[in-house]
Amino acid sequence: MPTTLRIALLAGLLALLSNLAVIGFIYWRTHDEAVSTVRRQVIEQGKVLSDVYRSGGKAALDDAIEDTMTYGDPQTAVGLFDPAKREILGNLASVPSGPDPWREGYRNGLIRLRGQTTPHEGALVNQRLPNGQWVVTGRIFGEGLALRETLESSLLIGLVVAGLLGLGCGLILAQYVGRRIAAITEVADRISARDLSQRVPLTGAGDAFDRLGGQINAMLDRISTLMEELRLLTDSLAHDLRSPVSRLRSAAQAAAESSDPKEQEELLGSVIRQADALIRILTSVLEISRSEALTGRNQFAWFDAGELSAELTEMYEPLAEEKGAALKFDRPHRATPLYGHRQLLAQAISNLLENAIRYGSAGGEIRVGVEPRESEVRIEVSDRGPGIPEDLRAEALRRFGRLDSSRSDEGAGLGLALAQAIAHLHSGKLMLEDNHPGLLTALALPVHSDKHD
């Protein structure tokens, strides 16, 4: 069964059920009302007659019965019977039927009045007088029943109408939902057919469908960004590996063609160095994608970020000195515990240091600082070199992003990208800022990144 029809039927059924409940309630109330009114009237009438007998005796009773027959409304039944249950007076064509017809008190039964061909349902009261005679008073439900019948038929019509209306509403609703979903399905279909630019149309109503569509669109945006990144990465990987591979190839070729053993050895040494550089590039690319995929969080542990930075500063100090820069560490004023991957962060910090030494040594001074903040630790490496203009900083963070192709010999342009990926692994950020002059690179890392994810 198609979903549209199922929704329509369900809506129709629900409408029917709710109406049925209302109708049932009305029916029960009106029926009860009609019966209890008649019952009150009959009991009242019986009481009046017995009062008349008590105060005025037999003659007064006979008169009262006559009066009732003459002036009472046509639904009223009354009869006086002798102790042998033979009729003395009254308008009853027969003794009202029912189980145990001569039980004293109130009962329901079929009443046939004189001049009537069919008996009618009604309420009766039997009373036995002190002289052994019986007074039977009653009333036909007529009016109440007629009202009930009208009510019943109109309620029935109402029920049918409600059912049809429900079905109709259901159909419209189902079609509306179907249409909105079809729009989303269509987009999904076109995306499956490799058109990632498709987006779910939004009505602007801000309803649940719009929210769903918005979510799907946001997801698609993220996917296309990732796809684009992946494409760029594959492109640049293919492109950037070309030059080291061709250098390697020409060194190998030259070695093969050389007849001088000393030169040959030198060339082969160069081949090995080129191959090592290639392997290093591949390892970095692997490390970046692993970090971006948040692999390695199981190796997180507590350590002191300040201590690690101090150690790395000490490690790079001779290298900086050789390049003519003084590398200095600004010791933090308190301990800087950090929950993270010590080895990978060591790599990230060393990448920042190498970057600063490589490009910023001319400025003379490189500083490393660790600053504990409320919920994060900021590790800064700042130099006094040429810096990176603001509009080029994003490029500097990109994998294989290089600001100046002429220095492509040194480093593969992966250092900052890897540092950034490692920052992401820690739910942190790598920021490039202006050091007025020079470049300031900062890793801002939550003290306990696991808690945030």
Added chain:
Amino acid sequence: MGRKILLIEDDRETAAYLAKGLTQEGHSVEQATNGQDGLFRATDGSFDLIILDRMLPVLDGLSVLRALRAAHIDTPVLILSALASVGDRIDGLECGSDDYLVKPFSFAELLARVNALLRRREARVDPADHRLTVGDLEIDPLSRSVKRAGKKLDLKPREYLLLEYFARNEGRVVTRTMLLEQVWDYHFDPGTNVIDVHVSRLRRKLDEGFEKPLLHTVRGAGYMLAA
């Protein structure tokens, strides 16, 4: 003095190349080509060193290593692996290996590590005088003081650690990566010659003014401290 080495490696080419090289160095090499066979051979504990490939058929390298360590066989294990990321290296070391070497590697690098591991084992069974001497160089690990020809050398803490590591591997090649891992305890590959700069600083303090240098550069491999 040859040693018994168990080589567990499924790649025939690599295995043949390593076995040949190690045999030429005077070691006797036994080979296994899958993890289960390797584990079976290793359990008799008669080897001086196990070279274990990480990705093996039947039973992978780390499982072999865990099983060995669980059986209290403490033969030194050198893991070889194509899994090069820092996380993979740490996984390998945390499983109880003594060293982790990423493929591809040079034979010189492997040999240096093999020798260092064998040497460590030797040192363990032979607790001699705690002082280390290399020629006229004298190192006291307890007071961390260093003398050359009776003259005290003023070394920074890291320079001392570097020298002590060299001295403990006297006469053997020590590679840059070994220094980075063992002296600094870092497991990433710096793209620069940061280690070389430290070694040349140490060399200036150690050899300057002395006729005979102690700290030698071994081309294409690393460094060696030898009298």
